[in-house]
Amino acid sequence: MRRIYLLFFLAASVFVFAQNSQLYYSGTFLNHKNKPQNFLKVYNKNSGIYELTDEKGFAIIAAKPYDTLVWNNGKNKYAVLSYNLQELKNILDSRVEKQNVQNIYSKDYDNSITKYNDDTFSIENSKTVLSKNSDKYYYSVRKLKQKNDSLFKLKTIQQRDLFLNGNFTTSFEVKSRNSIPKTQNKYVQGRAENGNWVWRGPETNEMFSFGPDISTLGFDNQSYEFDENGSLVNLSNGILPAKIYNDDIFKTTVGFKNQLKVNAFIKEGYQEKIRLSLDLGQQKDQMYFEDQFNIVNTIDGRLNFNINGYLLNFGLNYNENKATNTNRIAFFNRVYQNYLLTPISFSNSQNIFLSNQLQRSYSSNADNPFYLFNQDKKYNYKNNHRQYNAEFSKKWRNFKLNLIQSYRTERYWNYDHYQPSTVGFNGGINNERIQNNSFYNSSILGNYSLGDYYFRNIFTFNFILNHTKSDVFNSLYQLSNQYQRTSQDYIFNYDMEINESDFMMGLNLGNSFYVSNTSNNNKYWLPKANAFVLFKDIFHWNNFNFKVLGSYTQLSSEPEITRSYASYFTTLLNAQNAFKYFPASEVQGFNGLSTIDTKEWKAGIALKLGYRINIEGEYFNRKINNDVFPVFENQQLQLKNLANHTYSGYDLSFNYENVRLFQNMFMNHRISFFSYKDIVNKVVSGYNNLPISGFNDIYKTLSGGNPLGIVMGSYFDRNKDGQMIIDENGFPKKADGFKIIANPTPDFILKFNHNFNYKRFSLDINWEWKKGGEIWNGTEVVLDYYGRSFQSGEDRNTKNYVFEGVNSEGNLNQIAVDFYNLSQDVSQNRWSRYGYLGVAENYVQKADYIKINNISLSAKFPINYTSRMLTLTFYVNNVLLWQENKGADPTQNFYDTDNGRGLDFFNLPSFKTFGCMVSFKF
Structure with a gap:
């Protein structure tokens, strides 16, 4: 009973302290050029948390099995599997070199407890001499030296062995488009x-x-x-x-990817001394449009040395990408x-x-x-990326020092153009955009550890220096923009861990400084506190564990100076003038902004019931102050600190693992529930209802007290009872101005992951259900307006239709109308009378969907019972089963912008991919 009281006491106190999560994923994350990058933001889509990578691209992020990690602005995704997750202490321990405690020999002590016996077989009493033929290991002896009258020191020759291994992977993919709007024929x-x-x-x-x-x-x-x-x-x-003509621009295309990884290393005994790694890759990625593709070539080389405990690592990475458009x-x-x-x-x-x-x-x-x-040019886009890394590390008993230097350069070249007679550009237009980025990173990391497995203390200091430069040139206006930022991070951490047979507790306390030349305020107080309490085998039930955890973190950051905000130009245009969209100017600068300050706290529990069931739940609350958004002022694109908002929600998961169906057949299941909201708390005076994405006449906005990115547009006029007002022509009346018409935030997202294993075969199925959220379907609006939509073709002969509502005097409407009266101008029919965008409120649709993200079937074939392995995988990605809105996949973004979710204006359909991958490990 005393243990139960202790459990409740610690469960109540743990909310004062915190820890990020029960399990963590650790690894190296690559940017869009397949290069490790420091301060790369890695998001957990399920929990909403994110972490920044260190100078080697390494990051530790709280995750659960089958969570989806996203980085590079959502272009890279990774579904975390259960075997990829570890406790935080295990991850930290694995990164700390360990040494065994050596026995201390004392001759005096041996003499005091041992009776001396004359050893006739000792070296000094031996009647024989050591010769080449005395033992088969004779040639392993490098040196034999007598230290004193009874001690001889024997040094062996360490055998050096050269190992060579690696793997070759080749794959091809067949791509086709997913759903598109149905048109009349x-x-x-x-x-x-x-x-x-x-x-x-x-x-x-x-x-x-x-x-x-x-x-x-x-x-x-x-x-x-x-x-x-x-x-x-x-x-x-x-x-x-x-x-009927139907010149389909979509094609079924085939792409490929080849990758060769080779490792050569030398070992002395069990210790690796030298390792050379080489990674070569080539990829051709076809779009579903004819003759539209990109080609990626990569070279990644690493050289590692271990010289008497001094670890030296060198890296070189080169990436080249070319695309038609x-x-x-x-x-x-x-x-x-x-x-x-x-x-x-x-x-x-x-x-x-x-x-x-x-x-x-x-x-x-x-x-x-x-x-x-x-087009005349074969490639209108090119980029190349070079990165050089050098790392030194050494451990002296309880102290470890790590020094890292890296330098990276990036070059982007875009040739954006339209030929003469293109709508909006009768004389043609072209712009050559060149962007050169350089990144220098220096890191010094030192940690000192005290204690043992049962009570461990670790003190850590990390200094990080980042220097970034970016030059952007646009030939259309002959404008050159130059940006530069030097930032410093000073991070102090204290970790404590108590580990008993049935009880475990962890505590992390820290503070960091953030200093930057582009920010108008530096931060010297950014504390964090994490804690967890774990009770093992509660009520003496084997492997029944209960864990309580929580965290509090403060973080300051700034907008990336290498990011372009040119897409914000759409907010200056009406949707009908979208053909004039041609961004060729950049933001004026990044200086003079306040840091974006984040305060986040989390609290959660985890239950492990036996060896098969795991239940986890977490609540998070992240307050973001002084968030930065682009604005156009004085005909210039600028960045300003405009709003405070709070991102909060719940993340729950249920795992049912290692379930045996029959002999050699096992399965694992995971269900995760995720719900969030992002509410704008405050908007700077004069900027409330500012467009942040979309067009001037339909857009996502900052609106105090409402979700971030809520959609504003036109609407029908109604009386105080909510009844629609019908005009004198018998059609609903369009109101003046705009109002909030749609909220893209979903009610919840449910993800399901199933894994089945039978001998050497493995089947994985990942699918999800998103409930709630809304989307404005501008594609259907325009198709209706021009008479190309399926519904306008079906309904245009409708006659004597009476719209439900009241007239201006409050009487029920009784005016019958024809949807398309042949005696009237085309602009007076049901779909064209309200203008190009119609009434936006009328085209708000639910964004619910159920889709299969991935199905893969793998088979592993060992070769001659060795470590060599042949793996064959068939997969299909992004198979959309059902969606409530009409048109493209609701997960597609407006003009492929980061914050365009909730607006559909001819959003491109998503890819449906069928692929086969063959991997040979040697």
Whole structure:
């Protein structure tokens, strides 16, 4: 009973202190150039926490089995498996070199307890001499020296062995697009005139597809520059029926990846003295657009020495990436938009040029997707990355010193351009953007440990110096922007751990300084406190453990000076003018900003019930003050500290592991529940409802008291009872101004991970369900407006429809309307009367989905019962099963920007990938 009281006492007290999590993932994280990078932010999507990597790209982050880690702004993801996780103490212990305590020999002590016996076989009494043939290990003796009358020192020759191993991996992937909006394939380009449906050809520059039914039309087979089959006329005898054109820009493509890793090392006995590692890689990644791909080549070399306990490590990394095009100017979104809007009566693929050498498109106000893809240069994007590392470490008993130096350079080259006659740029436009980055990092880490396994204390000091420079040049305006930052981090830590047979407790206390030349305030008080209490075998039940944990952390940071904020230019444009989007200017500078200050605390519990069931739960609360957002002022792009917001939520998981179904068949299951909210607490005066993403007439915003990134747009006018007001024409009335119409934040996310193992075969299935959250479907708005959407094709013949609502006098509406009255102008029909974006409120859709992220089947084949292994894996990624919104995958972002979730304006469809990977370990 006394143990139970102690349990509750410590459970109550642990919330004063804290620790990050029960289990942690540790490893080296690579940036988008596959290079280790210091201060790379690694996010746990399930828990919402993030950590920064050290100078070698190494980071320790709280995680649970099958959590998803994200870095490089979401471009890299990794699903954590259970065997990748360890207790924090084990991770720290593994990084500290250990030595066994040596026995102390005392001749006086031996003489006092041992009766001396004359040893006739001792060396001094031996009647024989040592010769080459005396023993088979004779040649292992390097030196024999008599220290005193009874002690001889024997030095052996350490055998040196050369080892060579590695692995070769090759894979190929077949990619295709996921879902896209369904369009109508019945009505041609045109509109109603004088009460009749009329086809209006490309020479009329008609943009609408409210023309006649294509089944009533045929080709006259006369010479016509816009169609090799002729113009469309009413179908009659001798006229060939018109056909539906569907020039699909999407293709099923194949990419590949090859990687060779070779390790050569020399060992003396059990100790490794020298290691040389070489990693060569090549990858071709095909898009689902024809002839759009990128090629990546990597070389990574490392050389490690162990000289009498002094560890020296050197590294060299080179990465080169070339791509036909990137989406920096929303190039692919533009292609996709024009593909969806092309009428069924026009073929883009017949020819891309007219006789006057201008582009051939269905209207001078639209582009031909194949014309946009027609380019002289093979590669319009290139980057290369070089990194050099040097590390020295040495341990003297309880003290360890680690010195690290690294230098990295990056060069990015973009050639963004549109040819003459492109909509919005009749004379053509081009911009050569060159960005050169350099990073220097220096780190000194020292730690001193006291105690033993049962009571350990570790004192750590870490000094980190970072010097970053970035030069950006845009040829369009002949502008050059130069940024430079030197920052210093001083980190002090104290770790204490108590380990008994049925009780374990850990405590971490620390403080850090942050000093930077670009910040207008330095921080010298950034404390943190972490603690956990673990009770083992509670109630004397074997392997039934209970753990309470918590943490408090303060952190200061600044925006990365190598990041471009040029995409914010969209907020200056109305959606109808999106074709003018061509970012070619950068933020003015990063100086004079306050640091972004974060205060975070967590509290959680963990239960281990036997050897198969683990239950974990955590609540987190992160307050972010002085967060930075871009703004346009005085026709310049600037950064400002604008808002405070609080990110909080819950993270729960249930694991059921090592379940035996039958002989040689085992399974593991994990279910995780994640729910969060991010509420804006305060916005600087004058900036409330500031657009942070999207267009000028539909955008995500900062709004005090509301979720961060809530969507604002137009809405229907309603009375005080919430009834829709109907205008004198019988249609709902559009209100003036904007209001909050959608919240992208989901109610919760449930992730399911299943693993089945049978002998050498392994099957993994990962899927998730996202419930709640909303998305504005701007793609459907524009398709409706031009008559290209499936629904506008189905409903355009609806007549005598009465909208539910009241008129301006408060009486129930009784005015019957036709969705498309042939006697009225096309701009008066149901879908076009409200303008290009319609009424935004009417296009808010739920963003719920259920999808399979990954299915993989692997088989391992040992070769001749050695360490050599052949592994064969088949996999499929991102198979979307069901989504509530109409159109693209709801996880896709607006114009591929980091904060564009919740807006769909011709968002690109996601990839569906089928692949095979073969790996040979030698």
